[in-house]
Amino acid sequence: MQKKFAKAVAFLSTLKGRTLITFQEIADPDAVASAIALSLLVRNCEVRATGQVNSQAKAVLKSLGLAIAPIESLDGYSNVLIADACTLDSFGKWADAIGLFKGKVAFFDHHVHSDRMKADFSLELPSISSTSEIALGILDAAGKKADKKTAMFLAAGIASDTAHWKSANDDSFEAMARLLKLAGRSRQDYPKILSLLERPANPEMAKKKIACAAKAKVTEKSGIVVATSTSDAFHLQCAVGLVSLGADYAFVADEQKGIVLAARSDSARKSVGILMQKVGRKIRGSGGGHEKVGGARGKFSDADAILDYCAKVALE
Ligand SMILES: [Mn+2]
Numbered sequence: 001m002q003k004k005f006a007k008a009v010a011f012l013s014t015l016k017g018r019t020l021i022t023f024q025e026i027a028d029p030d031a032v033a034s035a036i037a038l039s040l041l042v043r044n045c046e047v048r049a050t051g052q053v054n055s056q057a058k059a060v061l062k063s064l065g066l067a068i069a070p071i072e073s074l075d076g077y078s079n080v081l082i083a084d085a086c087t088l089d090s091f092g093k094w095a096d097a098i099g100l101f102k103g104k105v106a107f108f109d110h111h112v113h114s115d116r117m118k119a120d121f122s123l124e125l126p127s128i129s130s131t132s133e134i135a136l137g138i139l140d141a142a143g144k145k146a147d148k149k150t151a152m153f154l155a156a157g158i159a160s161d162t163a164h165w166k167s168a169n170d171d172s173f174e175a176m177a178r179l180l181k182l183a184g185r186s187r188q189d190y191p192k193i194l195s196l197l198e199r200p201a202n203p204e205m206a207k208k209k210i211a212c213a214a215k216a217k218v219t220e221k222s223g224i225v226v227a228t229s230t231s232d233a234f235h236l237q238c239a240v241g242l243v244s245l246g247a248d249y250a251f252v253a254d255e256q257k258g259i260v261l262a263a264r265s266d267s268a269r270k271s272v273g274i275l276m277q278k279v280g281r282k283i284r285g286s287g288g289g290h291e292k293v294g295g296a297r298g299k300f301s302d303a304d305a306i307l308d309y310c311a312k313v314a315l316e
Helices: 002-014 029-039 055-063 088-100 131-141 148-161 170-183 189-197 203-214 235-244 272-282 303-315
Strands: 019-022 045-047 079-083 104-109 121-124 217-221 224-230 249-254 259-264 286-289 293-297
Touching: 002 121, 002 131, 019 029, 029 045, 029 055, 029 079, 029 131, 029 148, 055 148, 055 189, 104 131, 131 148, 131 170, 148 170, 148 189, 170 189, 203 224, 203 235, 217 303, 224 235, 224 303, 235 249, 235 259, 235 293, 249 272, 249 303, 259 272, 259 303, 272 286, 272 293, 272 303
Parallel strands: 019 045, 019 079, 079 104, 104 121, 224 249
Antiparallel strands: 217 224, 249 259, 259 293, 286 293
């Protein structure tokens, strides 16, 4: 791992000209934090958003007195660095421009995906629970200490991406302890992070999650429960909702958008990212994700047939 971080430092030190650092369209605290951390290592760079940041990232930015402007154009940049994403379709309206970008492109990510973008450099570490930990590893390898705000943001990135430690490992706890000391503004940093990440529930999301659960189909084999359903919004939250009701694996499809989102329980064994690579191939698109959540995008006209396929691969 140390060698990989050192390679990333070496790559970053070769960059010439202006550098854009960005992340997925609806960026979470992990994406924004790792982009900000990488910016400490690149001369002449700007962190800009491809779309919006989510409500948690917004809350953290506001509490730290930071703001991130949207990308206006790729003209004038010699390099584009991507934090916490590895596929072009993550970038919404900027997908084509980033795909056609003539300068250097690199990504730093912890997702697994079957359709990774081409890059001049990539650091892909799916065994690490957040890109914030990857960014901290790169800062360490460069001998650069995170300032207080960056440390606080990285701590929020880890807390949010590990879903409050559910997918954490011993390294995550060590990184978190160190970041909280670096943030060091008060002894209240951790409760502050938790309060920023706990955004008020969105009533529209609650309605979609309940409707999705109400029409779910349940399959059980040898004690493993798979729930499948459809929704036209908040797909991932719907899948996570089905898992919170007790499903080991949950898949939520949307025929119109050609997507399937998935989640699994802590006790289920299969990597959702790897399952969704299979599902992505099945729907003539691509898929991937994390150990416990993931998604696939492609084309299908029969959601029931695809959801049956999802249940089959989860149970086989
Ligand atoms: Mn992440």
